[in-house]
Amino acid sequence: MKALVLKRYGRPDQVALTEMPRPALKPDDILVEVHAAGLNPIDTMIPKGTFKPILKLDLPATLGSDLAGVVVEVGRQVTRFKPGDAVFASIFDLSGTGALAEFACVPENAAALKPANLDFVQAASIPMVGLTSWQALKERAHLKPGQKVFIPAGSGGIGTFAIQLAKYLGTKVGTTTSTGNVDLVRSLGADEVVDYKRLQFEDVLTDYDAVLGTVRGDAIEKSLRILKPGSTIVSLVGPPDAAFARARGMNFVMKFLFGLLSRKIIRGARTRGAAYSFLFVRPDGGQLAEIGKLLEAERIRPVIDKIFPFDRAKEALAYLEQGRAKGKVVVQMR
Incomplete structure (x- = not known):
């Protein structure tokens, strides 16, 4: 293949x-003929060795995290x-297989039936951003109706899904984006939109209950200024903390190192009466099935920027790495 x-x-x-x-x-695997694979930023970072201390890959290894396709054989x-x-399914962090292939083995507990109203390209765009948003906003932040959550980079892959999930949960959403994407994020439900080319979000937003850290650099530290006591920061971009190393x-x-790396932001969060944690998404077919129900009910819609054929998969990764995609980038196999 x-x-x-x-x-x-x-x-x-x-x-x-x-x-x-x-x-x-394997006995608990399904063999899937892959029709489409959704790309995520981590797919561009793994080849550089960024995640070598965390992800143990036996090289040569097939790349890719998210897929949609048809079961051809079962264990x-x-x-x-x-x-x-x-x-x-998302097969991220599962050794031995990858999504950017004609066939992939998927553990039964990582897969869910494709929502009937989505085609394979749309379905492949969902798993990692859907699971990440679900685990961050529901499991970690425990968002409740009426609360306020800040989701920066609202027009990106995570942002376009997380905004919609947060609105489904009954919260008010603040986000950042460029001038040309303001209408897009508003159409997804964003209530407070900061054009980062004109304003600094920490000068505009106040009294937030939660922050989803999606932007590298000093954005998480700046977000401390918009939080109120009892709030939560869930970071997808680091720094990793000791709790993550233990898990x-x-x-x-490694526990000591990650404790050092996260000490400054944890201390800063505590001074604001907030809690900080680092999230590394895990595959979960049960959660993906729940997300599928929201997609079938059209409470959440996929947002796709560009589709590449399989023979241009490497080009698709390079395009994603530019950081300009509005929504998801997907590779179509068939």
């Missing part, structure tokens, strides 16, 4: 479309799916 494969860390020429053996099916322990089922079963050195 064809797959986009990482052969060695650190060099662009070490990522290429390559013929690979079809992945071996002997699988009970929820059968050949012919249309499914979508991943890392050694003492």
